[in-house]
Amino acid sequence: MTNQDRNIDAERRAIRQLDPTESNRIAAGEVVERPASAVKELLENALDAGASRISIAVADGGKTLIRVTDDGHGIARGELALALCRHATSKLDGDDLVNIRSFGFRGEALPSIGAVARLRLSSRVAGAEAWEISVNGGALADPVPCTLRGGTVVEVRDLFHATPARLKFLRTDRAELQAISEVVKRLSLSAPAVAISLRDVSGGGEGRVIYSAERADPAARMEAVLGRDFRTNAIEIDAVRQGITMTGFAALPTYSRGAAVAQFLFVNGRPVRDKQLTGALRGAYSDFLSRDRHPAVCLFLTCPPSEVDVNVHPAKTEVRFREPGLVRGLIVSGLRQALAEAGHRASTTVADATLGAMRPEAAAQPRIYQMDRPSLGDRPAPYSVQPAPTGFADDGSGWAGARTEPAPAVPDQVEETPAYPLGVARAQLHENYIVAQTPDGMVLVDAHAAHERLVYERLKAQAAARSVPSQALLIPDIVDLPADDLARLADARETLSAVGLDIEAFGAGAVAIQSVPAALGQVDGKALLTDICDELADQGTTTRIADKLDAILSRIACHGSVRTGRRMQAEEMNALLREMEATPHSGQCNHGRPTYVELKMKDIERLFGRS
Known part of the structure; x- marks a missing residue:
């Protein structure tokens, strides 16, 4: 130049x-x-x-x-x-x-x-x-x-x-x-x-x-700005740590957005767009949302003015905290505790979307003339009786154990439906979706997604206690991988061992799987390691063991969950529902998708024009 x-x-x-x-x-x-x-x-x-x-x-x-x-x-x-x-x-x-x-x-x-x-x-x-x-x-x-x-x-x-x-x-x-x-x-x-x-x-x-x-009061103003749906599907937040308070509302993971347009963060009443705060927010939801989804929150952080520097940029939208680790810890722990207290709750917008999908489109039908009508004998029956579903025929790890005998059919009529939040199982559709009856409606459960979350939460609890049981392989599974993936696995070897997955180098360009988490049963070793490498690569340059551990556990849970296409008995389906009710975050899978849809009787009756 x-x-x-x-x-x-x-x-x-x-x-x-x-x-x-x-x-x-x-x-x-x-x-x-x-x-x-x-x-x-x-x-x-x-x-x-x-x-x-x-x-x-x-x-x-x-x-x-x-x-x-x-x-x-x-x-x-x-x-x-x-x-x-x-x-x-x-x-x-x-x-x-x-x-x-x-x-x-x-x-x-x-x-x-x-x-x-x-x-x-x-x-x-x-x-x-x-x-x-x-x-x-x-x-x-x-x-x-x-x-x-x-x-x-x-x-x-x-x-x-x-x-x-x-x-x-x-x-x-x-x-x-x-x-x-x-x-x-x-x-x-x-x-x-x-x-x-x-x-x-x-x-x-x-x-x-x-x-x-x-x-208006703060809650009413928030509803006026973010909408009634946000208020209905949000959890109230009130957390304190060493003189710093966090109040406001955070939406359920199933009420996520495709962009960070519904994130309102305030520090001492000042609206800010700070990378440190948004990073902590993403960390709090990392267990519940995929990377292309963003949480919706309205949070107010209050601290002594001497603990925060607002004179960082002329636009005053960035701040610097005297103790940034303390603020990050407050956001992550406060949000995760509130989400855990929500239990298996899912957003109401899931049911609204389901009702919208169920409404038939008003498509114009061509006129049918008398000579085009089929004869009485050629007309198909209005419905047909299907055989009752049977239990698992394979020897994989099922929910209540593998079964080879025929499963009893779900009773057609019950005297009284117990008052379980997720109801009692009545049928299984397409070998994956559980239909449950509640006292005031019905619930449709994605068994694979729900089981994935349950296995993930169980593995996290075991990993926290350093007691993830592992199963040694009689014959080590040799897996060929690219050099980059081998390097990532080498860096995460201790983390993998902590969750029951032991690997060793096997010559140039390959690793040997010596043991796997016992909860997985028989798994495809190459598919498991490939998914784990993809997850580690997606994390970028992070070196936090907790991040790696959660990512690996999430992948392991996906491989160990109930697979679509496996028929479940009534006892197995009800056991799944009861554990969902007792497990935090079971309302969404590890990727933030809902695990169940609940329809009230008024919603069902409205579908049939009975309201």
Whole structure:
């Protein structure tokens, strides 16, 4: 790269001080990245001003207009011009950057916005007259009287008109409006006692309401933002560790999302997007979700201000904790304990999706003429009687042991259905799905997925007690593997041995399996080791033994669970249901999929139009 390419002259240039307009425009690139950033800064100022009602109006995705009106304490006439100067703020007392209890504190938002847009600030302090001041591309005007009942109105027009190159990087109006809505919702969660509304006034007039939330308690505000389904399928969180508290709600694993769009994290009331916190969140759900699914949470972390540094980035969305390990441990242990207390519970949306799948499509049927109708003798019977299912014919490890004798049929009628949460087994469909009857409905269980979770939880308990029983192989199983997989297995050899899987190197490019966990019975050694290598590779560069152990146990549980295609007796199916009720997390398999679907009688009757 030449000096010409780098916009540097051959001759030396003199060092000069940037004028305030230039420095503010440079700083605006960090503080005001897009219209949503400007809305965030102005909304935080309104909340810091003690407002009880805030209204926001935007036009064209915030590109042509952003207006934030609040009923806070206002700004005095003599401080209007100072409020538009860089590093001028009322939120810091002296040089104390430790005990920060407000949203803003850097004094950069208003001058940064004024440097790249046309800004007008109107405000009135109680007992005084209203005054207004404007700034256009960094050029400040003198204050003039105006009409205003109270509070403050900040109007931003033609954002980035002073830096037109920035406009080219903005997205469509619809996308920018969606980002603004997301910012408003996040901040409204941190201030449930404040009424907040957002309107789109593109084209003039009153516009349309995008978001509106009246003053409410935290739970009601959370339901208004995240929806009733989230509240119904969420578990309340309340955990404390060494002066740091975590409250809020976390959704069941079966209520997961395809992207991290339903994760709302707050530190001392400040919404943050911190990699450390999201990493701890993923770690808490690692046993329950596959890597392409994301949990839904709304969590509030509260700690002394001296224990967290919020002055990391001008946007103030990242934080640094004095003891990050303590915070991670609180998130992981608090969420896992709450999920364990939920037992076998699954989300209600699973049943709703099932009902939607069961509703037949209204497809147009071709007209049938009389001569096309089959004769009476050719018509098929409306139904046929199927033989009762039999027990397992193979000698694998079944749920209650291998059976070779015919299994008794499940009784057609029972005097009274016991009040078990998952009911009593009545049939098995397609050699995998268990149909159970409950006192007020029915349950459909995926036997393979449920057994996989039960075996996994049992292996984890045995591994924690260092008592996983192993079965020595009479003839070692020799498995050829690529060099990369062999290296991964060598690194995890101690971990594998802890769960009853002993391997040894066998020449170049192969390993010998000496023993396997006894719970597996007869397994395909190559398939087992290949899956374990894939799981270790998917973890990246992690060296935590607990992560490797859980990943290996999950793969082992998958190989040792009831296979699809095996017929189960009534006793076996009921034993599976009873253990599901007694095992935490049995409502979802190791990959986050539901293990059962529950339908109430009202849902079943609605399917047949009987409601």
